Structure formats: C-alpha cells, structure tokens
Amino acid sequence: MTSLANPQPPPAKPAPTPAAPAAPPSKYTPRPNAPRMAKDKYFQVLCIAAALLAIVVLLTLILAITYRGGPRLFMHFGEFLTGFHSSDPLMAGMAPAIAGTIWLLVICAITAIPLGVGTAVLLEEYQPKHPTLRRLHGFVQMNITNLAGVPSIVYGILGLTVFANFVLFADRTGDPWIKVGQAWYYTYQGLGDTFFYAETASEESAMSGRPASADQVFLVAPRPGADVADVQVLTPDEVAPLRASVDRNVDLLEDRIKDEIRASQINGKREPAVIDETKAAAMAEAVFVGADLSADPQRLAEIATAQFLAMDGLKGMPLVRARRALTAELKDVELIAAGADMIIAAGTAATPIDHRRWYYVQLPFGRGLFTGGLTLMLVILPIIIVSSQEAVRSVPPSVRAGALALGGTKWQSISKVVLPGAIPGICTGSILAMSRAIGEAAPLLMLGAVFITFVPGPKPGFGDGTLMDSFSAMPLQIFKWTGMPKEGFRDAAAAGIIVLLAVLLTFNAVAVFIRQKYTQKN
Amino acid sequence: MTALPRGSSLPAGPSDSSAPRRGRERNTKLRDVRERCVVGLLIACGVFTVGTMVMILYILLSNAADFFGHTITDVAGDEVTVTLGEFLTGLEWNPLLGAEKHFGIWPLIAGTLQVATVAMLFALPLGLMVAIWLSEYASPKVRAVIKPVLEVIAGVPTVVFGFFALTFITPVLLRWDWLQVTIVDEATGQPVIGSDGNPVTQAWNPLDFGTYNVLSAGLAVGIMCLPIVTSLSEDALRAVPRALREGSYGLGSSRFETATKVVLPAALSGIVAAFLLAIARAVGETMIVALAAGSLPPNLGEDPGSLFDITTDTQTMTGFIVQIFLGDVSHASVEYYSVFAVAFMLFLITLILTVFGGVIRKRFRQAYD
Secondary structure, eight states: OHHHHOSSOOSSOSSOOTTGGGSSOOSSOOOOHHHHHHHHHHHHHHHHHHHHHHHHHHHHHHHHHHHHHHHHHHHTHHHHHHOOOOSSTTTOOOHHHHHHHHHHHHHHHHHHHHHHHHHHHHHHHOOOOSHHHHHHHHHHHHHHHHHHHSOHHHHHHHIIIIIITOOSSTTOOOSOSEEEEEEEEEEEEOGGGOEEEEEESSHHHHHHOOOOOGGGGGGEESSTTSOOOOOEEEOHHHHHHHHHHHHHHHHHHHHHHHHHHHHTTGGGOOOOOOOOHHHHHHHHHHHHTTTTOOOOHHHHHHHHHHHHHHHHTOSOOOHHHHHHHHHHHHHHHHHHHTTGGGEEETTOOOEEEEEEEEEEEEESOOSSHHHHHHHHHHHHHHHHHHHHHHHHHTSOHHHHHHHHHTTOOHHHHIIIIIHHHHHHHHHHHHHHHHHHHHHOOGGGTTTOOSSOSSOOSOOTTSSOOOTTSOOOOHHHHHHHHHHSSSHHHHHHHHHHHHHHHHHHHHHHHHHHHHHHHHHHHO | OOSOSSSSOOSOOTTOSSSOOTTTSSOOHHHHHHHHHHHHHHHHHHHHHHHHHHHHHHHHHHHHHHHHHOEEEOTTSOEEEOOHHHHHHOOOBOSSSSSSOOBOSHHHHHHHHHHHHHHHHHHHHHHHHHHHIIIIIOOHHHHHHHHHHHHHHHHSOHHHHHHHIIIIIHHHHHOEEEEEEEOBOTTTOSBOBOTTSSBOEEEEOTTOOOSSOHHHHHHHHHHHHHHHHHHHHHHHHHTSOHHHHHHHHHTTOOHHHIIIIIIHHHTHHHHHHHHHHHHHHHHHOOHHHHHHSOSOOOOTTTOGGGGGOOSSOOOOHHHHHHHHHHTTOOTTSHHHHHHHHHHHHHHHHHHHHHHHHHHHHHHTOOOOO
C-alpha cells in the first residue's frame, strides 16, 4: 500500500527502514492495524471458549452419569445385566431391555438395509431421461429429505396404527384376524403338581375341556411341544393308596425328626440340634427304603436336613411356612418316585391353554417386537438411504462404464461392480443408523411394555417367546427409571445409560474402523 | 494334431462357421426378465418411501378429522363439539385436568417455542462460533480433537440428555446448597432461630425454579442440537472456495474480517439451512421434554406473561403426545384423538422448516466453479 501511495521511493537506501511510512504525506491515511488485530484475537478467544464449553459440557455429562451410575452398575454387575425390573431399585436389572434392543436391531437391520440400499440404487443408478419420470424421481428424492426431518414420535404413531393394528383409525383394535403357529392344549394337573399337555386341533375343541380318560394316555406330553410321554391314567381308587402311602412315609420322617430334636433337649436345656447330611440320609433311608417308594436318596437326605433345621427353628426361618413348604416338597419327591410324574387321576378336568410356537405370527402384529422393529426401520430408513446414496455416488463412473463395455447389463454392473465398491460406505452408514436406532426411545414409547418379567424374542426349542411378544428396550427402560419417584431408580437409570453408551461407542468404533480401513486401501 | 485340416489357423475361432459362435447363441431372455424384475423391485423400494409419507399424512389427517367431529360434555352439561376454529385460535389447553376442557393449540405451540428458543439461544451462536473456529482458525490437530467430541455428542441418545437435564441441570438451577441463606421472619425482621439456637438456613433458590422448568429442558435440547449446527455450518463454510479467502487475505484482511465479511456471507444459505434443521430437531425433540419440562403448558388465555417465564414447567406438543400415550386414556376418548391433531401440527411445523431449509440451500447457494 505504501509503495502505491508513494510515487518516489528513497533512492539512496537499498533496504527500506521502519521509518518509511512516516516519509512523504499521502492522501491515504493508513488504517490503524492494532484494533483490527485485537478484534481478531478477541474473536479467536471467544471461539476457543465456545469450543471449550462444548468439551466441558460433554465431560460434565459423562462425569455426572458415571458418578451416579458407576457404583450402581458395578455393585451388582451380573444381576444388572441378567435381572428383571424390581420394586427395589438395588435389585432392578435390565435383561429384558437388552434382549429387546438386540431383537429390535435384528428386525430393523433385516428390513431397513435392503429397502434403503434398494432406494439408493434406484435414485443414483436409474435416473430416467423422460421429463415426467425425472420429476417423479426428484419428488422421491425430496420426499426422503422430508422423511428425515419428521419427528420420530410421529413414526411411533404410524407404527401404532399401521403395524400394530393394521388400521388407519386408532380405536379399532381387537383380536388378531390370523394366527399362525399357535397351538391349543388341554392341560391336566397330575399328581404332585405335575402338568401334562395334550395338543388339540383347534381353539374350539380346547375350550370344550374334556376330562382325562384312558384313551388320551398317548396324547399327553409333559411340556408344550415336548415328546409325548408314557402316561398312565389312574382311577381314584388306584390313586388313593398311593397318596396314603406317601403321606404315611412323610409323617414317619417328621416324627423321627421330632424325636431327634427332643433328644437334643435333655435336661431342659435347649441345645442347637446337631444333624449332618449322613444322619439325615440315614433317617430318610430308614423310613423310605423299607417301603418301596424310594426316590433319589441324595435328594431325600437334603430335604430331610432342611426339614430338620426348619423344625428346629434355629435358623431363623419362619417356622410354620418353611415346614409346610418342605413337607409339600417331600411329598412331591415321594410321589414322583412312585411314578406320579406319569400319572393323571382319571376325571381330572382339562384346562385349555394356548401356546405360541417360536415362529408364531399374527395379523395384525400387535404391540410386539416385530412392530417395534418395523417402526424403528421407518425412523432410520432415510439415514440409510442418504448414506448409501453417497456411497454409491463415490464409486467412479469409469468403473460402471467398464462393466457395461464388457457386455454386462445394467444390473450386472451394479450388483457385481458398483455395490461391492460401495459396501464400506454402506456398512458405515448402516452401523451409524443402527446406533441411532439403539438410542431411539420416542417411537417405542407407545409400543413398548416397560416392566416385563421375561426375556422377549423367539427361542426355538425352549418353549415360550415369539416376535409378537411385548418388549422393552434399553432407552425405554432408562426413561421409565428416570421418571420414577424413588431416587434409587435414577442411579439404576444412570447405570443403564453407561451400558447403552458402551454399546453405542462399540458400534461407532466399528464404523470408524471400517471407514479407516477402506479409505487407506483406495 | 500333425495334419491341420484347413490352413494354418489353429483351433476353431469365432469366425469358424462350422463351430457354434460363442457370443451370439446365448439366451438373453432370462437376463432381460431379471433386469426388469430388479427395476420393479427397486421402484417398489422407492414407492415404499413415498407411501410412508402418504401414510403419515393420511393417518394424522383422518384421525384429526375424527377429533374435530367429537362432542364433549362441558361443565354446564351441554354437549359441545370440538371445532377446528377453537383448535387453531384457542389460548387454553387442558384436555385432562379441570372441569372444563379446552382444546386450543396455542399453549402447546408456545411451550414448544419456549423450549426451542432457549435451545437455539444456546446452540446457534455457540455452534456457529465453533464452526467458524473449526473451519477458519483451528489447526488440523485441534480439529482432530474437537470433531470427535462433537460426533460423540451427536451420537448420545436423547434420553440421556433428558436424564442429564433432570438429574444434573435442574438440581444445579434449583438448589444452591453451597450458598445457604438465613430465613428472616417477615413480621419482626429478625432471623428465625432454630431449636439448636442457630439461625435456620435454607438453600438459596434465587430465581425460584420449579422441579420441571423450561430452562433446564431447553439447555439440554440446546446441547443436543449443538453438533448439528456445528457440523452442518462447518460443511457450508468449508464449501466456500479457497480463492475467496485468499483474495480477502491478499487485500490485507485479518482472519476475523475474512471469516465474517467474506466466508460467512458466501456460506449463508448453508448456515441458515443448518439453523432451520436444528430448529426442526428442537421442535420435534421428545424424550428430553418428556422428562424435564413437566406437563403444564403456559395458559395464554389467563396469563400471557407465562410465555416468557422460563422458571416454571411447560409442555410441548411432543410432551403432550407422550403424556397421552403413556397414560390410561381411553382409546375412544376425545383426548386420545386430540393427539392426532397435535401430531399433525407438529408434523406440519417440522415439514415446513425442513422444506424451507432445503429451498434456501438450493435457491441461494452461490455457484462456484
């Protein structure tokens, strides 16, 4: 600036001196630099403060949650991960929530990724030339941008009405129209609290509740879906002596134990009873081996020991209740030893129950895992589409041209060349979308049942559990615990948040790893 | 192999008319069918996304229409029909409590506005400053620290921010335990003396915050929106070509002047779009307000000033939806149907913000070579 303003540079001096601006007067007054530079500096300080504030907020968040939840999480780590909700905050666990989240993710991934990648391929690779089609194409693209902006709770309403009830109006709920994989059983109560299940053809025949008779013997199984057992049906006349003999034996054992306790109270002084396993075993054997109703002697001895301690009353057990329970158990053991686990008394009424096989499907889906997964699918679909579009776009056009030049069809070039090249990007986008789904609670609020006492999801070969089961999810559980009045539940919620954040960090780390690995390669 | 049948050409090539030609005979019919099937499937995927939008609109609208037809019995025992006019102009919203039910949407919109305003006052300036700093000032090393921090915040589920608001921000606002004040008897002007002979003290609560308050929920929503503002604004700022900056520096500008007078105006459309997107997210945010904002929207009819009170509880549109779906409201009741009208309003507001953001980004984008 100075050289422009100064037409005659000083010729005598080869190097410019600091005094140069002061030399000839110019019509331009140089702007003072200092305030401008100060402004620059202040602004930078302000910006750094803003960035630091963001870091401080994140640190505070992490510290506040670790401070509350850390001790709670590691106090009962195993129980927290495998337990169920309880009214005692210290005993509450989140096993149903964890299992629910896993199942939701599986359903969500299976449905959302093909749909999302398919839409992305349509939008990126099949761009039509016809003007009307082009406009339609642009509309689909714009629609996806708008879907991404829809609040997730609106998707929850959609899930509740469309997926859960299959109706467009909210109040028309009722029984499902179609049920696949549901079986009806007669249930008979056998001797000694055993149960038997006999499959029937339909709901109607189950509801008729036929009493047990000899012709049903080979239909009966000890568990729904289990192999048919060899079951006897006994008449009341045949059952009575069995029961009497068991009762007699149990009474006899109790008498023995009473004698033993009395013997330890000689001289009026109450000594703690001394009984060990061998002694109990000996007593049990003395009573039962003679009668030919002996069960597993080991188990008998254990029960006899427990019985003894309960009757002695020194273990601090509620005496009467413990005694009753033990007597009942003893009777069961004896009855089973006598073959009662294979016996139904003739005339026992059948109770109809329904049993859902693991592949049970109903239409409409109801408020179960499947509906939850589909709803989350709607939430993350736009994210998957956008990230897949970017991944597909990043594959160089020359590669497509090469595939087409070799005689491949359009789909061949896409499926064999473009998609394999786009897989890292699609994977990263999908994982990030999944981590969004893990943390999403709002759309599940109206679908999820929070405090459930079973681990939801289909368990082939283990009996109960289907995709139509009601479910909980980790963020739902956290939400409910946070809102509960007992302060202890907030600690549990914080512990749940730590688990949730740990899962999310793992997901993000995998996504970053994939991204890093493949960017280095290309 | 000793005697070649014809000339010196070795095995029968494609030109040999006696051998089958390899390129021609292949049946391409199956391939073409597959090609068409694939296109059909892909179009079905696209139709699904459009169908989702149609479904949202249809369900919200049809159920909201049911809501407006509903008759309710008012406090005098007369039957009153909920009308669209009342919904759009009413200043009172109390569908659950109170003798008389009022269905005016404005208190819920006001509640949403309260939370969103607090959030944006926090997130927009802060986010923009961080974005400018990241794109104009920060060295690559610093960026490598700040960017992941923002990504981590962006990945935190909103229910966690709700927990943070309720169990950390609110107590900080509510109870200043470290600052005890003595209670003064208003009649005598003397400090109240407790049973132990010392003046009775209590935690200082200067602004009289409630357990659920706007500020706490708003700040949490602001924290949630911060990474959105920052990363989208930064993208917009970085998209401004280097030449513009260099020109500005060449004319002797400082970095501050370059950032605010050259880069920021050039990236303005992208930044405004980012702001609109952040506002849409704040309006649609559910879990934070469900946990920390309470369940009482400002009563604009009786006390318009409550719109500016950030110390008391409030209710947003999303908060109301959650309250109804989590409560034991009958599925045939007018309260239940009111959810769909509110949800449609929410959907409309966020849709307008999203569309507007998209238009601004496209329309006013400066095209650089």
